[in-house]
Amino acid sequence: xxxxxxxxxxxxxxxxxxxxxxxxxxxxxxxxxxxxxxxxxxxxxxxxxxxxxxxxxxxxxxxxxxxxxxxxxxxxxxxxxxxxxxxxxxxxxxxxxxxxxxxxxxxxxxxxxxxxxxxxxxxxxxxxxxxxxxxxxxxxxxxxxxxxxxxxxxxxxxxxxxxxxxxxxxxxxxxxxxxxxxxxxxxx
Numbered sequence: 001x002x003x004x005x006x007x008x009x010x011x012x013x014x015x016x017x018x019x020x021x022x023x024x025x026x027x028x029x030x031x032x033x034x035x036x037x038x039x040x041x042x043x044x045x046x047x048x049x050x051x052x053x054x055x056x057x058x059x060x061x062x063x064x065x066x067x068x069x070x071x072x073x074x075x076x077x078x079x080x081x082x083x084x085x086x087x088x089x090x091x092x093x094x095x096x097x098x099x100x101x102x103x104x105x106x107x108x109x110x111x112x113x114x115x116x117x118x119x120x121x122x123x124x125x126x127x128x129x130x131x132x133x134x135x136x137x138x139x140x141x142x143x144x145x146x147x148x149x150x151x152x153x154x155x156x157x158x159x160x161x162x163x164x165x166x167x168x169x170x171x172x173x174x175x176x177x178x179x180x181x182x183x184x185x186x187x188x
Contacts, residue, residue, distance in 0.1 A: 003037045003038075003039055003052065003053065003056040004037060004056070005035050005036075005037055005056055005057065006035065006036055006037065006038070007033075007034075007035050008024075008028075008033075008034065008035075008036075009024035009027075009028060010024070010038070016152075017151075017152055019113050019114070019126070019151040019152065020150045020151055020152045020155065022125070022151075023122050023125070023150035023151050024150060026125055026168075026171070026172075027122075027159070027168070030163075030167050030168060030171050031167070032159055032160075032163045032164075032167055032168060033159065033160070033163070034157045034158065034159040035057065035157060035158055035159075036057075036150070036155055036156065036157035036158075037053060037056045037057060037155070037156055037157075038154065038155045039053060039154060039155065039156065040154045040155075050082065053156045054082070054147065057145075057147055057156060057157070057158045058145075058158075059143075059145040059146075059147040059158045060081060060082045060083055060147055061082050061147040061148065061149075061156055062079050062080065062081065062082055062121070062140065062146060062147055062148055063078075063079070063080050063081065063082045063084070063086065064077060064078065064079050064119040064120055064121060064148065065077070065078040065080075065086060065102070065119065066102065066103045066107070066108050066112070066119050066132075067088075067091075067100045067101065067102060067103055068100070068101060068102075068103040068107065069097050069098075069099070069100065070098065070099045070101070072103070072104075072107070074097075074133070075103055075107060075111060075131055075132045075133065076095075076100070076132065076133050076134075076135050077112070077119070077121065077123075077124065077132050077133070077134050077135065078091065078135045078136075078137070078179070079121050079134065079135070079136050079137065079140055079146075080136075080137035080139070080140065080181055081137065081139050081140065081143075082147070084137065084139070084181060084183055085183075085184050086181065087181075087184075088100050088101070090181050090182060091135070091179060091181065094179050094180070095135075095179075111126070111127050111129075111131050111132050112124065112126050112127055112132065112151075113126040113151065114126075114151050114152075117153045118149050118151060118152050118153040119149075120148045120149040120150070120151055121134065121146075121148055121164065121168075122148055122149070122150060122151055122168070123151050124169070124172050124174045125168075125172045126151075127172070127174070130173060130174065132174075133177065134169070134174055134175070134176040134177070135176070135177050135178075135179045136165075136176045136177070136178055136179065137178075137179055137180070137181050138178050138179070138180050140161060141161070141165075141178065143161050144160065144161060145158045145159065145160060145161060146158065146159055146160070146161040146164045
């Protein structure tokens with residue numbers, strides 16, 4: 001399957017999930033321009049698939065991790081460069097939390113209307129009660145484009161980071177906290 005870069009929403013939304021269509025609807029309503037590529041036969045579940053998708057979008061898809069505290073009372077969505085390793089201890093220390101872990105699929109569905117493998121900052125549009133705190137690695141702030149999924153991992157998109165931070169997040173009533181996650185040399 002040859003991937004192609006497409007400007008804007010699909011011409012035909014037949015067969016697409018409602019959460020994906022709602023994502024395009026919101027971005028369009030906010031006047032946020034985006035480019036996307038569909039990869040229905042190649043969900044973004046492996047590094048090889050992600051590298052091919054990144055090449056078409058000319059951006060690295062951000063790693064989005066859905067985390068929670070030990071008590072499962074506080075939830076976090078971490079957006080960081082896709083090629084950067086993640087060590088829980090680095091983030092826990094910055095947040096002053098004893099232990100972070102990955103939140104369960106149930107919470108993911110309840111708060112963000114997403115499933116594992118499809119975690120995306122754009123899922124915050126479904127968090128009407130602001131249960132999820134967005135954490136953004138400082139490297140993201142220096143990137144012109146932000147690569148993510150439209151709440152499903154069979155399509156990927158890029159939009160301007162500035163639009164995400166200044167248009168999308170205010171529209172969905174979320175703020176973000178900047179975190180500084182280190183880059184490690186191999187073997188660290």
